[in-house]
Amino acid sequence: MKHLVLALQFLTRLPLPPVKADAEDFAAAMRWFPVAGLVVGAAAALPWWLLEGRDAWLGALAGLVGWVAITGALHLDGLGDVADGAGAAHGGRHRLSAVMADPHVGSFAVVVIVLQLLAKLVLLHALSPAQVWALVAVPALARIAPIGWTLFLPALHEGLGSRFRPGVTTLHLALWSLAALGVALALAPALLAGFLAAALWGRWLLTRLGGISGDGHGAGIELVETALLIALVLAP
Known part of the structure; x- marks a missing residue:
């Protein structure tokens, strides 16, 4: 239970009591x-479902607000840092990492974050009420993807990209992957696109950065979420 509380404290803004942890x-x-992630999904899907019947755009906006509020825009920050690094760096991996570490927000970050929010808004608008459980x-x-990135990508530096490595094994990844397969087959086979999206992001990180960092995790979560929404909208 302690580990679950820690995960919720780290990934959400739920008001949870502090726990002693090493x-x-x-x-x-x-x-x-x-x-x-299920908590995040519920926070996005519930307001979307409640208001979608009144107006599709209102429901989409409510869902997006719930999504951002429950996470505190945690992963959008990582997406912005990666966008700044990829867009502004032209001197190889070291330059890219230096730009990502800069606390200032550049124009690439602003553009990509705005596009990400707009993408989610439009995709939420395009979902049907029958897809509410898939949205959750x-x-x-x-x-699930960060478990795989942690296991198979080298850590760029000491930080969030490396601190989780001792806590997960291939067994955890296999069990969660089987659970994802079952959820996809039960709710919407289009959700299987998440496996491809996670693999492609891992490949990009390895090629461009040489490994994983906290920003890479955050950006990847955002992009995999969007890829899953696209798959749900485009699925026949």
Whole structure:
């Protein structure tokens, strides 16, 4: 239970009581990221479902607000940092990492974050009420991916990209992947697109950055979520 609380404290803005934890406990919290994702999914899907019947755009906006509020825009920050690094760096990996570490927000970050929010808004508008449970599952499935990135990508530096590594194994990834497969087959086979999106992002990180960092995790979660929404909207 401690590890689940830590995962919720890290990934959401729920008002939870503090718990005593060491580095080992914090690392093990990653095993529960998908469960925390269900909370995020509920926070997005409930207002969307309640208001979608009155007006599709109103429902989409309510869902997006719930999505951002429950996470505190945590992953959007990582997406912005990666966008600044990829857009402004022309001197190789070291330059890219230096730009990502800069606390200032550049124009690339602003543009990409705005596009990400607009994409989610439009995609939420395009969903049908029958897909509400699939929407709940989207953030949960996207938070399985960091387990794989942690296991198979080298850490760029000491930080969030490395602190979780001792807490997860290939068994955790296999079990959550099987759960994702079952959810996709039960709710919407289009959700299987998450596996491809996670693999492509991991490949991009390895090629451009050389490994994983906290920003890489955050950006990847955002992009996998969007990929899953696109798959749901485009599925026949």
